[in-house]
Amino acid sequence: MTAMPATDRAGLSRAERRKAETRREIIDAAFACFAERGYHATGIADIAARLGMGHGTFYRYFENKRDIVEHVITDLVERILGALGAENAPEAVDTLEDYRQQSARIGEALASIFGSDLRMPRLLLEAPGIDQAMSDRMLELFDTTAQFTAAYLDHGVRLGYLRADLDVRATAHAINGMILGSVLAALRDPDPERQHRLGAAIRAVMYDGIAAR
Amino acid sequence: MTAMPATDRAGLSRAERRKAETRREIIDAAFACFAERGYHATGIADIAARLGMGHGTFYRYFENKRDIVEHVITDLVERILGALGAENAPEAVDTLEDYRQQSARIGEALASIFGSDLRMPRLLLEAPGIDQAMSDRMLELFDTTAQFTAAYLDHGVRLGYLRADLDVRATAHAINGMILGSVLAALRDPDPERQHRLGAAIRAVMYDGIAAR
């Protein structure tokens, strides 16, 4: 019979807490390695070395290389979706002007997530090169975020401050494409001023179009 | 002293022509393999096997794996840029209506390039995962195509049918982002009808914006 370990309020023994902590550290180290050198160029040994642990130890926490990258990406996606969903609900606005400001805020949030740590978009960019499944997953993510955007558009159409004939689904994809474009631009040239102009240009296209009045 | 081979009008011996032809075949086979299984998952042996040749022969035509993928990507990019640049010059239009039609034509061309063979966008999508250099190259490509778009916008601003206060560089990135978005959407769901709607939505956003009048 095994000894019953002491548990704290959350029902986790000290050992279990430490284990979770180590998993967290490995995920962070792996993220750093993958973003810096790329998935295929980093070995398990690199990840372990970054934490000063033997690489055999790695396998006590994760199944294999594929397993860790799965966790790294999941973590990354959660951080992004979390930061997005947190503050701005589609229902929070009901005029075009409100919506403009809301989209500026969302743009700001995105810029600060990605801009603060270029390793995030860099890893996302190379993720489709990991394997077919990951590639599909990234396309799915793009689609998911488009549904997000679609919810905002839909709300606007219902309240009447956006065009009634808007093809919501398709337009959401187009808008998210613009955002993606600005992220890619940031990877080439992380100048914040430039990022700011890109955000402004996106909003200008969205609200005013490009044609002279 | 070596024998002088017979040369044809173009100054190429029969052997040289065959050699070029074989290189072409290898590039095509490599393209197919990379697009289907992914770069890292395909071996030189796979490429050779597809052509029914021994994989040793491969090395008579290309230095190594990196060399071939370089050629495959270059070829791909040339096909895309070629198809784009061929028919539509920015100077060919001088009214907003013309420009609308021109952008519809360009969208059509893009859709037919990518839509006709999804292996092209698929490989482009995973290209940044090949290595750092290729990743940079893809970002550069995105930037290059934005300069393309910028030339159209610039022309429109000069002739006065586009807004005078347009931030041309930033707007070009935004527009190309929308196009990229529709390519990604096509990878998830290649339905031509859907593609058509995406194209229409992009143009609607560009010209009319999303706000109710």
Added chain:
DNA sequence: TCAGAAACGGAATCTAGTGTCAGTTTTCGG
């Protein structure tokens, strides 16, 4: 402080795939 359990570490194993090479076949000019 001690015994058993769990965690570690890194040597050893295993695999896959790249790039080489020497023997064989094909091509080509005479």
Added chain:
DNA sequence: CCGAAAACTGACACTAGATTCCGTTTCTGA
């Protein structure tokens, strides 16, 4: 048709790196 030159082939040598394994160390609870 002949012999040299070029092209082809696939077995082989080699490397890199993922995963396993077991002797050693650390932890835990009594």
